[in-house]
Amino acid sequence: MKSPSTLLASALFSATIAASASIAEEPILDRTIVIASNELKVLRPVDKTPYPDTLEKYPDLMAGGGYRLEPPNEDGEWYARVYQWSPGVVYAYQGERVRLEFFGINGDLHPTEIPGYGLKFDVARGEITRVDFTADKAGLFDIVTPGRAPSMTAQLVVLPRP
Numbered sequence: 728m729k730s731p732s733t734l735l736a737s738a739l740f741s742a743t744i745a746a747s748a749s750i751a752e753e754p755i756l757d758r759t760i761v762i763a764s765n766e767l768k769v770l771r772p773v774d775k776t777p778y779p780d781t782l783e784k785y786p787d788l789m790a791g792g793g794y795r796l797e798p799p800n801e802d803g804e805w806y807a808r809v810y811q812w813s814p815g816v817v818y819a820y821q822g823e824r825v826r827l828e829f830f831g832i833n834g835d836l837h838p839t840e841i842p843g844y845g846l847k848f849d850v851a852r853g854e855i856t857r858v859d860f861t862a863d864k865a866g867l868f869d870i871v872t873p874g875r876a877p878s879m880t881a882q883l884v885v886l887p888r889p
Contacts, residue, residue, distance in 0.1 A: 754859050757823035762870070762881065764850055766833030768808040778805045793878030810834060812870060812881035819862040821887050827870075829856040837875065841883060843868035 778799055782788055788796045799805045810833070819825045829850040831837065837850040843864065850856045850872075862885045872879040 754826070755824060756826050756859070758819055759826040759828055760817045760819070761828045761830065762817065763813050763830045764832050764834060764837055764852075764879075765811045765813045766808055767811065768806060770804050770806045773799050773803045773805060793872075793875040793880075810837075810872070810875040810879040812872075812879060814881070816882045816884060817870075818884045818886060821862055821865045821885050823862050825860060825862050827858040827883075829858070830854075831856070834875070837872045837879065839870065839872045841868055841870050843883075 779796075781796055782798070788794050793810045795806075795808045797806050817827070829839070829848075831850045831852040831854055833852065835852055838847070839850055840847045841858075843866065844860055846858055846860060848856055848858055862883075865885045865887045868883040868885065870881040870883055
């Protein structure tokens, strides 16, 4: 039979090893940047705000994407909306280990990519999506959701180290 001090030492050793293993699983980061999906939407009655002629100038707005303009409905109300990432510009220094932490607020699913870094991921409503990478290339990189482009495009600016 083991003594109480031996049992305690064994338990502490096991707990230390378990804690070290769980810490090792979490990446070491220099910077975490939180980005949220946003849908800005306005519903206006035509008697207060006349329906704009925007669709005549830009008929592709009816196709969906990041911009949307709907003509007046049977109640005489029209709406406009836009999908965006907020903030629209994020910064890191070259060589930093970065976590982009996306939170989906509006829209069921936003398939997103950062082509300059070869990253592709999905951001779903009500969920957090974490994208970890090393910002090893300086420059300006799009964070784009192709199905909501051009408005749902943010920029990642990777600055050379001073």
